[in-house]
Amino acid sequence: MIRNLKIFSIFNSKGTPAIMVKIQTDNGSYSASIPSGTSKGKHEAKELPVERVLKNFSKIRPRFVGKDERDWRGIDSLLKELDGTENFSKLGENLSLSISIACARAAFENEIWKIHKPRMGMEFPIPIGNVIGGGKHLGGTDWQEFLVIPYGAKSPGEAVEIMVSIWASLGEELRKKKMLIGKNVENAWMTKLDDLKTLDLLSDVSEDWKVKLGIDFASSSLWDGKRYVYKKLGKSLTPSQQVDFITEVAEKYRLYYLEDPIQEDGFRQFMILNHILGKDCIIAGDDLYCTNPERLRKGIKNKATNGIIIKPNQIGTLSLADEVVRIAKERGMIIIPSHRSGETEDDWLADLSLAWDAPLIKSGITGSDMTKLNRLIELWEDIPEVKMAKLPL
Numbered sequence: 001m002i003r004n005l006k007i008f009s010i011f012n013s014k015g016t017p018a019i020m021v022k023i024q025t026d027n028g029s030y031s032a033s034i035p036s037g038t039s040k041g042k043h044e045a046k047e048l049p050v051e052r053v054l055k056n057f058s059k060i061r062p063r064f065v066g067k068d069e070r071d072w073r074g075i076d077s078l079l080k081e082l083d084g085t086e087n088f089s090k091l092g093e094n095l096s097l098s099i100s101i102a103c104a105r106a107a108f109e110n111e112i113w114k115i116h117k118p119r120m121g122m123e124f125p126i127p128i129g130n131v132i133g134g135g136k137h138l139g140g141t142d143w144q145e146f147l148v149i150p151y152g153a154k155s156p157g158e159a160v161e162i163m164v165s166i167w168a169s170l171g172e173e174l175r176k177k178k179m180l181i182g183k184n185v186e187n188a189w190m191t192k193l194d195d196l197k198t199l200d201l202l203s204d205v206s207e208d209w210k211v212k213l214g215i216d217f218a219s220s221s222l223w224d225g226k227r228y229v230y231k232k233l234g235k236s237l238t239p240s241q242q243v244d245f246i247t248e249v250a251e252k253y254r255l256y257y258l259e260d261p262i263q264e265d266g267f268r269q270f271m272i273l274n275h276i277l278g279k280d281c282i283i284a285g286d287d288l289y290c291t292n293p294e295r296l297r298k299g300i301k302n303k304a305t306n307g308i309i310i311k312p313n314q315i316g317t318l319s320l321a322d323e324v325v326r327i328a329k330e331r332g333m334i335i336i337p338s339h340r341s342g343e344t345e346d347d348w349l350a351d352l353s354l355a356w357d358a359p360l361i362k363s364g365i366t367g368s369d370m371t372k373l374n375r376l377i378e379l380w381e382d383i384p385e386v387k388m389a390k391l392p393l
Contacts, residue, residue, distance in 0.1 A: 001026055001066060001067070001068060002023055002025055002064055002067045002068075002106070004023075004024040005022070005023050005057075005061050005065065006021070006022045006024075007019060007021050007022075007054060007057045007098075008021075008022070010033060010344065012036055012342040012343060012344050012368075013185070013341075013342055013344070013367055013369075014036075014185050014341070014342045016036065016342060017049075018034065018035070018036060018094070018342070018344055019034065019054075019095065019098055020032065020033035020098065020344070020346075021057075021095075022102065023069065023099075023102045023103060023106050025106050027106070027109065030069075030102050030103075030105040030106040030110060031102055031105070032097075032346060032348060033098065033345075033346045034093075034094045034097050034098045034344065035340035035341075035342055035343045035344055035346075036313075036340055036341075036342035037311070037313075037340040037341060037342065038136050038137055038185060038340075039135065039137065039144060039220075039221060039287075039341070040287075041220065041287030041290040041314070042220075042287075043264070043287075043289075043292055043295055044093075045088045045093035045096075045315055046088055046089040046092060047092060048089075048091075048092030048094065050094075052092065053092045053094055053095045056091050056092060056095055057095060060091070063078065069106035069107050070106075071107075072103045072104040072107045072115075072318070072319070073319045075099070075100065075103045076103075076319040079091070079096045079316070079317055080096075080320075083096065083316075087316070093313050093314075093315070093316040094313065096316045096317055097313050097317060097318070101312075101318055101348050111351070112318075112352065112355065113350075113351040113355045113379065115322070115352075115355045116355050116356075118383075119357075120384075120385050121385050121387060122354060122383055122385075122387075123357065123359070123386070123387055123389040124155075124354065124376060124379075124380060124386055124387070124389060125337075125354075125359055125389055126151055126159060126388065126389055127149075127160065127163060127360075128214060128257065128362040128363070129147060129149075129150075129163035129166075129167070129364070129365040130147055130362075130363075130365060131146055131147070131166060131170055131188055131189065131365065132145075132170065132189045132202070133145055133146070133185075133186055133188030133189070133190060134184075134195070135221055136218065136221050137185050137186055137188070137341055138185060138190060139189075139191065140181060140192050140193055140198075140232065141194060141195045141198055141232060142194075142195055142222060142230045142231060142233060143216070143217050143218065144218035145186070145188065145215065145216035145259075146198055146213075146214075147213065147214035147216065147257060147362075148162075148163060148202070148206070148209070148212070148213065148214075149212040149213070149214060149256060149257060149391075150163055150209070150210075151212050152210050153388060155377075155380055156373065156380050156388075157377045157380070160370075160373045160377070166209055166211065167189070167366065169205075170201070171189055173201075174191055179191050179192045179193055180192075185341050185342070186364045187364050187365065187367045188365075194232045195230075195232065195233055196233070199213075199249070199253045203253055206254075212256035212391070213254070213255050214256055214257025214259065215255060215257070215258060215259065216259040216260060217246070217259065218259075219242070219260050219261055219262050220260065220263045222263070223263035226238075228241075228263070239262075239266060239269050242261075242262065242269065243262070243269050243273050243276075246258065246262075247273065247277060250277055250281055255281060256280075256281055256391075257282045258273075258283050258284065259285075259309065260284070260285065260286050261273060261283070262288070263287075264288050264290075266288075267288070267298065268302070270285065270299070270302070271303050271304050274304060275303070278305075279393070281393070282307040282334055282336075282392065282393060283304075283306055283307060284307035284308060284309055285299055285305040285308055285309065286338070288304065288305065289308055290315070291311050291312065291320075291324050293320075293323060293324050293327055296327055296328060297327070300327075300331050300333075305333070306333060307333060307335075307336055307392075308333050308334070308335060308336065309362070310324065310325060310335060310338065310358075311337075311338050311340060318352075321352075325356045329356075329357075334360070334392045334393075335356055335357075335358040335359070336358060337361050338361075338362040339362060339364060339369055339372065343367070345368045345371045347372045347375035349361070349363075349372050350372045350375035350376045350379065351375065354383075359389040359391070360392075361376075
């Protein structure tokens with residue numbers, strides 16, 4: 001039984017205010033803290049300022065005292081009922097999800113990878129690591145994240161070691177070439193290189209380290225309503241020209257992972273790109289879907305992508321995110337649980353990647369994201385008969 005709930009104002013990896021909720025039960029105390037995005041899709045659930053969240057918490061707290069924490073889905077339904085909006089604009093998704101995750105932790109005694117019946121031979125996700133950044137995350141490129149995928153790693157620990165080694169060696173090489181600016185909000189390197197020169201550099205890295213390359217284009221941030229505007233590359237592209245440009249880049253640099261290559265309402269262009277590249281590349285929707293079931297159903301109808309980013313704070317509760325995962329998996333889509341740029345030192349995303357049998361997990365490489373990667377290393381040792389997932393394509 002839930003005996004008490006507390007809320008704390010904390011700080012995320014960007015140094016901005018965040019919240020943590022702690023739930024006290026007969027069996028102990030369980031907490032959860034929630035990240036915040038920098039580049040947000042317009043269809044995401046609403047994050048509210050911490051001051052307002054604290055006031056909302058004081059109003060709803062009594063409704064949860066005395067509830068059975070094992071009924072985590074029922075608690076999620078109560079959160080939805082108390083909010084009464086489509087996007088948690090009354091309570092704030094940062095409050096609803098923190099209560100949701102904390103209750104799920106209480107239900108499974110901190111082992112929320114068990115929310116679905118554990119299976120023998122569980123597969124661990126391959127990390128996708130951000131090494132060079134730009135866009136709204138700051139850096140010298142129009143595209144937001146340049147990613148490495150250590151597909152040959154035999155364990156989570158080996159995957160992390162590969163990513164950290166690549167990140168460190170890139171920093172040293174850029175420093176020697178006097179092309180290094182610093183680190184951005186996700187601890188990815190900021191450079192003086194443009195997008196294509198960055199890919200030239202990473203192509204050599206992929207050969208040396210045997211990793212796949214990917215890009216989070218965050219194309220909605222380039223879209224002015226009519227064209228994609230590239231300030232660093234000096235381009236202004238129509239939707240059809242953007243499809244041609246992304247296709248050319250993906251084929252030239254043998255990209256494996258393409259996240260948000262089209263702006264968040266460009267279902268038709270997503271479909272065209274998926275038709276051209278989807279047999280060899282993961283075309284993942286983030287802003288396109290915002291972990292929203294209705295957006296996902298529209299994407300499925302339009303055959304827009306073969307992959308979906310899952311960010312539970314985009315939808316507001318664990319059970320709602322779980323429903324999106326179920327719908328996507330039923331249609332054979334690739335699940336990619338993902339961090340946010342304003343992260344906390346909480347590690348629940350690692351557990352959920354296992355619960356959802358996700359073949360990939362997206363994170364930063366250093367800083368607060370390391371807690372998630374270390375959680376995978378811990379679970380690798382604790383869970384019997386495990387193996388690394390294979391690349392989906």
